[in-house]
Amino acid sequence: MQYVNDTFSHLDDQGRARMVDVSDKAETARTAHARARVRMAPRTLAMILDQAHPKGDVLAVARVAGIQAAKKTWDLIPLCHPLMLSGVKVSLEPEGDDALRIDAHCKLKGLTGVEMEALTAASVAALTVYDMCKAVDRAMVIEQVCLVEKTGGRSGDFRREEA
């Protein structure tokens, strides 16, 4: 059961959007880990792994795109606070013969959580894989973008049962 509270903190009591005031929150260490999967034809995955080995740039470009997107989350998600990420890591691993699993980890010492940064990094890395492979496989699907774990902050830790 995930219900932390009953209100949308980004809305005021009349339902109007705001960037919620966090001035009084404590600065604490925070981490988030998000995941996405790109489901594709086995032949597409084989091509990626082949290109990635030894010198192809597919996975490196996706890693860079994910890291840069994490830093722009405040600009993409309208009510997110600007923050100064202290670390971002994006990794891509094959899963079975028809999927690439993307894990994004973000760290911060600050006033707000970094879940959105990790989710944005994973999503944009997945979109970048789609972009690089779409000429061979337009039917790829980005599946299961979700938060795996978060630590720190007033709302406490969260760990997804399965992912």
Place this chain on the structure above:
Amino acid sequence: MQYVNDTFSHLDDQGRARMVDVSDKAETARTAHARARVRMAPRTLAMILDQAHPKGDVLAVARVAGIQAAKKTWDLIPLCHPLMLSGVKVSLEPEGDDALRIDAHCKLKGLTGVEMEALTAASVAALTVYDMCKAVDRAMVIEQVCLVEKTGGRSGDFRREEA
């Protein structure tokens, strides 16, 4: 069967990333329609629909975020070409009692397709829904970000069998 060709056009013959030269492509009318689903607890969906009615901003904020993200796709996806979208539409509809379906439509008269713009709009609108509702439901999952249809361009039309 989706294979259009056997090479990753974003890579040169040594596997190195480039923004592929489209100078010689013809300017044609292009459209793309992408979709994403946000799976959530029924109670979360009920709250969104409740807030959205009559004056809550949840869905409006997600629409705006999706539209703005479509315009920034060239900045988010490293090898995408800059382009001048001539129209973007993002809609969000409940699906069953535990999902929100997001449809993004993009249009362009230009040299390159707009699939990535539509997929980016749908993804960022979904992330924005997550952001606005995460205080009540951290276990939401963005499922099935995929291309539903595209028209125009040398590679021809594409329509997903089911979505």
Place this chain on the structure above:
Amino acid sequence: MQYVNDTFSHLDDQGRARMVDVSDKAETARTAHARARVRMAPRTLAMILDQAHPKGDVLAVARVAGIQAAKKTWDLIPLCHPLMLSGVKVSLEPEGDDALRIDAHCKLKGLTGVEMEALTAASVAALTVYDMCKAVDRAMVIEQVCLVEKTGGRSGDFRREEA
């Protein structure tokens, strides 16, 4: 009387632009409240209020635009310092039968004031109202963009006599 000092702090002693060094300033709580008015034909205002009720997005889009602009102030105003806003609120209310009043409130615990962030939020929200209504009323005027109040920082508090 508003004169705080006799020099333009953004210029060095030869009149050359710089981003002034604030390394030695203390981190304090700061707030700013700015206001703008969009003067328009009564019929345009009636249409906005009509659209805004129950589901039209005019006011929600302007709120989001103002909040996002506040976060980009450092990128728009060349000599502004980057900072991490801890809260932003933009509200739009009808004033008489021919004006919309926009109030933007910004908060920060940091080294520099947030007046420019509040003024930028109010201005961009006003421009967004203009954009959404320009097809029906090109003669709208954005009037009286001004600082209503600020608190915190070395220069002390400020409150505009009337606004």
Place this chain on the structure above:
Amino acid sequence: MQYVNDTFSHLDDQGRARMVDVSDKAETARTAHARARVRMAPRTLAMILDQAHPKGDVLAVARVAGIQAAKKTWDLIPLCHPLMLSGVKVSLEPEGDDALRIDAHCKLKGLTGVEMEALTAASVAALTVYDMCKAVDRAMVIEQVCLVEKTGGRSGDFRREEA
């Protein structure tokens, strides 16, 4: 009388925001001229003109800020189309002994008008003047941001009676 039509083109028939489809509009030459005034204490204006002469950067910084903002209008105003401005000019002139008048001119050969680009350039140049002078005069007011003239496009020419 300014009413061009009776609908907000940025909203669909249910009042939901969209970036309206302009695919079928003709590419025509378009211009826009917008104006803003910054009202200030006579002493502040004297200082600006003094600094501006011979080498102070106040007016140059405001010109650059206005030009750059014009290019970012699509990113600031959520439903504006991206476009490729072919020319931007921002000028600042004293008006009486207590105001600075800012005129922004934009040109484009394209599918959409450039009114918002000119209004954004004038507004951001005015905000930049405020920023540079706020240490000496916090009570400055940005007055009368308005469209002076536009040419080109389906809606025809517009010229403000007085400005």
Place this chain on the structure above:
Amino acid sequence: MQYVNDTFSHLDDQGRARMVDVSDKAETARTAHARARVRMAPRTLAMILDQAHPKGDVLAVARVAGIQAAKKTWDLIPLCHPLMLSGVKVSLEPEGDDALRIDAHCKLKGLTGVEMEALTAASVAALTVYDMCKAVDRAMVIEQVCLVEKTGGRSGDFRREEA
């Protein structure tokens, strides 16, 4: 002899910055090739080539950074026109035992040249190399950022005698 004309086209006749009006220029095919060198200790170059082989990301990250910077040139260089690059390629090759040579090629069918885009891509790729290697060699120098060749446009072709 390189003098094409005697005036700075970005300034008006009073020396004030503007984005020069190119509305009347013809749309032609344009290319530019710029180059930069990063001079470093031989041991640093050996480490880069070592890391780059087989899977290290140093060169891929620099390529991506250069390509993305080319797309942002209009935002970095205040008086550059926005444009829609149709192709960008950035390559990095060792030169002797103590330098990395960076070549950036840009293409466009448009109203303005793409020299600044190629120079910006080469510069930012060089800065990215510096960033990735600075922990081992802070004394690296970016040397000789220059235009090698350009074609297209009213000012004709240019080819640097040596580079």
Place this chain on the structure above:
Amino acid sequence: MQYVNDTFSHLDDQGRARMVDVSDKAETARTAHARARVRMAPRTLAMILDQAHPKGDVLAVARVAGIQAAKKTWDLIPLCHPLMLSGVKVSLEPEGDDALRIDAHCKLKGLTGVEMEALTAASVAALTVYDMCKAVDRAMVIEQVCLVEKTGGRSGDFRREEA
């Protein structure tokens, strides 16, 4: 001898790019000073100095471009951390009869150094000079972009022997 350590901190042990975790670093005062030279025909330099005196905007535009680029370093250099610069200064001085020397100084109290910010400011100011003068002298070369000095942080101070 500049070797501080033997590893590229931006890469993990498999050579994959990451934004390195600095959560545990101490917040210290940091400064960096970088330099670039733009070599040009003596006649071009004479024109710049002439235009710059008394009211031409060439040098002011380059100063503003450098300052703004410093603030965007995190967005340009993929593995740079976002940070909040507390001061930036860019100066341009003639050197001999055929060069303009650009010095950029950055300051921060934070977790990471500001060398990249200073180098980026100097590079973009140099590119802006190139842009403004390229119509009269396409053969200009940006030479010797290098770090002159840095202070603060775990790796200690650095001072270039000559520059």
